[in-house]
Amino acid sequence: MxxxxxxxxxxxxxxxxxxxxxxxxxxxxxxxxxxxxxxxxxxxxxxxxxxxxxxxxxxxxxxxxxxxxxxxxxxxxxxxxxxxxxxxxxxxxxxxxxxxxxxxxxxxxxxxxxxxxxxxxxxxxxxxxxxxxxxKRKPLDTLRAVYGNDYYICRFQVSKHGLSRSDEKKMLFSRGKPWFAKWLCCSSALLQEPGEIEAEFAQIGTARVLKEFLTYRNPGPLYLPKGKAFAHPTDSPIALPSWLSEEECDYYASKYDKTGFTGGLNYYRNLDLxxxxxxxxxxxxxxxxxxxxxxxxxxxxxxxxxxxxxxxxxxxxxxxxxxxxxxxxxxxxxxxxxxxxxxxxxxxxxxxxx
Structure with missing residues (x-):
């Protein structure tokens, strides 16, 4: 500009x-x-x-x-x-x-x-x-109790194995030697592993995911059920509001195509930390x-x-x-x-x- x-x-x-x-x-x-x-x-x-x-x-x-x-x-x-x-x-x-x-x-x-x-x-x-x-209560416990596991913030926590990040770590500790589990949990390769929601976003497409978020106007909570995120067929058109142009969406998509969504999702994954x-x-x-x-x-x-x-x-x-x-x-x-x-x-x- x-x-x-x-x-x-x-x-x-x-x-x-x-x-x-x-x-x-x-x-x-x-x-x-x-x-x-x-x-x-x-x-x-x-x-x-x-x-x-x-x-x-x-x-x-x-x-x-x-x-x-x-x-x-x-x-x-x-x-x-x-x-x-x-x-x-x-x-x-x-x-x-x-x-x-x-x-x-x-x-x-x-x-x-x-x-x-x-x-x-x-x-x-x-x-x-x-x-x-x-x-008295961690944020994610509160969100799950109020909204359930399909609430968008809760879905952002889920690993590709269908577990929350904290549950995934508990599983590693319960099934393996503690020293190995601790090392693996601290490994940047595991920690940076994209979660389940990133895979779903990839199927939907970067530009469409961004349009879905930016045009969301339902005053109710946002749910992203597994395999049914945003509840719209991916081939259905999204009508942009007057304040958002295709050119502006393209700018967003060009940056998220480069970085992916994981960096932004990691803010949500640190709520309990x-x-x-x-x-x-x-x-x-x-x-x-x-x-x-x-x-x-x-x-x-x-x-x-x-x-x-x-x-x-x-x-x-x-x-x-x-x-x-x-x-x-x-x-x-x-x-x-x-x-x-x-x-x-x-x-x-x-x-x-x-």
Whole structure:
């Protein structure tokens, strides 16, 4: 896109691709799944024209950034470490920055706010609300209990042998000598082995998988039953919404054809490991100024308990500097692409106060 510059920087032991435009106070844009820096193309252009330096990386495992082989290298500590290293490289370690996150990028922004709040001037998060750590139950146990094993996040865990990654490791320990099982579980070859869902995505085709995700507008939970993912015949056409062109889909597909989906899926495969690593933050509050925006058709907003948490005090309790919650009527999950001007205006109206 015109005027957007690209470079690759070595941060936290990986080569990270960033897109940037503009001069002024820095806004760091953090993308989600299945996404890229490219999802912020509209906001980069709009906010650069309003006097901001806009920087959007491809996160580790995505696009033109390195794809580490070991999936345990995709914890929240790794990803936040990448972003802190990026900020050190482009603005130094003293300057506070504005942050905008969406989907997994919003989750990463919440983590960044917990781990390094002194680096953030203000935060706008889209779609995914803050989730306080539950010390009594691991995330995947909760998701399976609420949604069942066909829920998309649960399906993302499954190895090609039909087991979850944790169950696969338990099987190895029970059937073999412990020292061998431990070595095999730590082998990057095993850890990086694509899971069952990657094989299904390969059968469906990269471009179609991306279109299915990007055009999903059902406010209910997303299920991906084995062999029936997305519940559409693979030869049936997918009608693109007005905000998403074939050319834009082609850009996404060109990057995912190169990297595959495993890097992005590894974020989901670290949910329980993140839970283990973040015990010290149990009960911690997010203490940076926040604006939260979500679409009323977003599956995250319609998840059990989400509306009550957002609107009845729980969210404000955990994020005491929460200044505004905006629910966009008729908007789905990818609201920053679906409503680009509206989202850019919301971001500008909030950040200009600081």
């Amino acid at each position: 015109e005027g957007i510059e690209h470079q690759t920087l070595n941060v936290n032991g990986i080569n990270m691709h960033i897109a940037e435009k503009g001069e002024g106070p820095l806004i760091l844009f953090i993308h989600g799944f299945p996404d890229l820096w490219y999802s912020w193309r509209h906001q980069i252009t709009a906010l650069a024209s309003l006097g901001y330096r806009c920087v959007a990386p491809d996160l580790r495992g995505y696009g033109d950034t390195d794809v580490p082989a070991n999936p345990t290298a995709y914890t929240s500590l790794h990803v936040v470490g990448d972003l802190v290293g990026l900020l050190d490289a482009i603005v130094g370690d003293e300057e506070k920055v504005f942050v905008v996150g969406h989907d997994w990028g919003a989750m990463t922004a919440w983590s960044l706010s917990l781990y390094r709040p002194e680096r953030i001037r203000a935060l706008v998060n889209l779609s995914v609300v803050f989730t306080p750590r539950n010390p 993140n839970w283990e690593l973040t015990a010290s933050w149990t009960g911690a509050q997010v203490k940076v100024p926040v604006k939260f925006i979500v679409g009323d058709l977003d599956l995250t907003y319609n998840a059990p308990g989400a509306k009550e948490y957002i609107h009845k005090g729980g969210f404000k309790r955990d994020v005491p500097l929460l200044e505004d919650v905006v629910v966009l009527e008729g908007a789905g999950h990818f609201l920053h692409q679906e409503r680009p001007d509206e989202i850019s205006n919301h971001i500008y109206d909030f950040f200009k106060k600081f």
